[in-house]
Amino acid sequence: MNTGGSVGDAEGRSLLFATTHWSVVLAAGDPASPKARAALETLCRTYWYPLYAYLRRIGHAPEDAEDLVQGFFLHLLRREVLHSIQREGGRFRSFLLGTLKHFLSDEKDKAAAQKRGGEHQFISWEQAQAEQRFLREPVDVESADRLFERRWALTLLERAMSRLQEECVANGNAERFVQLKGFVSGEKGELSYAEAAERTGLSLSALKSAILRFRRRYHELIREEVGQTVADPKEIEEELRHLLGLFSAG
Numbered sequence: 016m017n018t019g020g021s022v023g024d025a026e027g028r029s030l031l032f033a034t035t036h037w038s039v040v041l042a043a044g045d046p047a048s049p050k051a052r053a054a055l056e057t058l059c060r061t062y063w064y065p066l067y068a069y070l071r072r073i074g075h076a077p078e079d080a081e082d083l084v085q086g087f088f089l090h091l092l093r094r095e096v097l098h099s100i101q102r103e104g105g106r107f108r109s110f111l112l113g114t115l116k117h118f119l120s121d122e123k124d125k126a127a128a129q130k131r132g133g134e135h136q137f138i139s140w141e142q143a144q145a146e147q148r149f150l151r152e153p154v155d156v157e158s159a160d161r162l163f164e165r166r167w168a169l170t171l172l173e174r175a176m177s178r179l180q181e182e183c184v185a186n187g188n189a190e191r192f193v194q195l196k197g198f199v200s201g202e203k204g205e206l207s208y209a210e211a212a213e214r215t216g217l218s219l220s221a222l223k224s225a226i227l228r229f230r231r232r233y234h235e236l237i238r239e240e241v242g243q244t245v246a247d248p249k250e251i252e253e254e255l256r257h258l259l260g261l262f263s264a265g
Contacts, residue, residue, distance in 0.1 A: 036054040036055070036057055036058050036107075036243045036244070037054070037058065037106075037107040037243060037244050037245060037246060038245075038246055038247075039051055039054040040054050040055050040058075040100065041100070041105075041246050051097070052092060052097065055091070055092065055097070056092065058107055058111075058243070058244065059088045059091065059092075059111075061170065061174065062107075062108075062111065062167060062170055063084055063088070064145065064148065064166060064170060065162075065163045065164075065166035065167045065170060066084050066087070066111065066112075066115055066163070067080050067081070067084050067145055067149065068148075068149050068152060068162050068163065068166045069112065069115070069159050069160070069162060069163040070083055070084065071146075071149045072152075072157070072158075072159040072162050072163075073159045077145075077146045077149075081145070083119070087114075087115055087118050090118055091114065091118075105245055105246030105247055105250050106244060106245050106246070106250065106254060107243075107244040107245070108164070108167050108244060108254075112160070112163055152166075161261070164258070164261055165261050165262075167258070168258040168259070168261050168262070171237065171240045171241065171244075171258065172200075172237065174236075174240050175233055175236035175237040175239075175240050176196070176199075176200060176233065176236075178236050178240075179192070179199070179229065179232055179233050179236055180192055180196075182232070183229075190215075191215055191225065192229070194211055194214050194215050195211065195215070195222075195225060195226055195229055198211065198226045198229075198230075199226065199229045199230050199233050200233075208222060208223065237255070238251060238255070241254050241255055241258070
């Protein structure tokens with residue numbers, strides 16, 4: 016998928032990036048500051064499923080994977096851990112998986128002690144839904160690390176689409192979004208342009224213009240979501256190429 020298109024002028028992009036989550040965590044003079052902690056919590060709540068899928072793929076049972084994700088995030092948000100955050104190439108994706116691997120290696124006893132009825136639950140868990148998602152993952156062709164990265168990329172795309180839907184609802188275009196969502200994501204199914212035009216009451220040319228506007232905004236939102244997870248705006252293009260390459264590769 017092409018994610019080209021401008022998010023705005025240089026000043027606008029700089030302002031947008033200044034408020035993104037991972038850059039806030041890394042730029043904070045005190046990583047345990049409330050602002051940095053809140054930013055990190057938001058990222059963790061957004062990207063918990065790729066970690067769950069990773070843990071399931073390396074052999075943990077569903078309940079154990081749930082416990083480990085919960086325990087890992089609580090571990091991550093402790094003051095001493097926040098103070099030790101390293102950039103890991105500037106990408107939150109790399110930092111999160113690398114830190115999880117250290118957590119699994121170095122804190123097995125602590126993880127076991129936090130299982131089953133720990134005092135805190137970081138994520139409001141829907142275990143059946145999480146496990147159903149995992150059971151739909153490819154079985155034979157995905158290593159645990161690659162599955163993590165693919166699920167990361169899909170979560171990012173889902174976030175961008177959800178934000179586009181919210182914007183359409185706010186602008187009174189909820190029904191039009193429902194009709195055109197498949198054209199925006201590239202999964203239009205059996206609906207033709209002519210059928211979509213009839214359903215939406217638009218001419219064919221107006222329909223194509225509406226789809227183009229939605230696609231442009233969707234691509235902008237994808238870039239914004241990527242910007243939330245890198246340390247420097249210069250890294251956005253490289254991260255986009257990497258994540259989209261996960262779907263073009265065999």
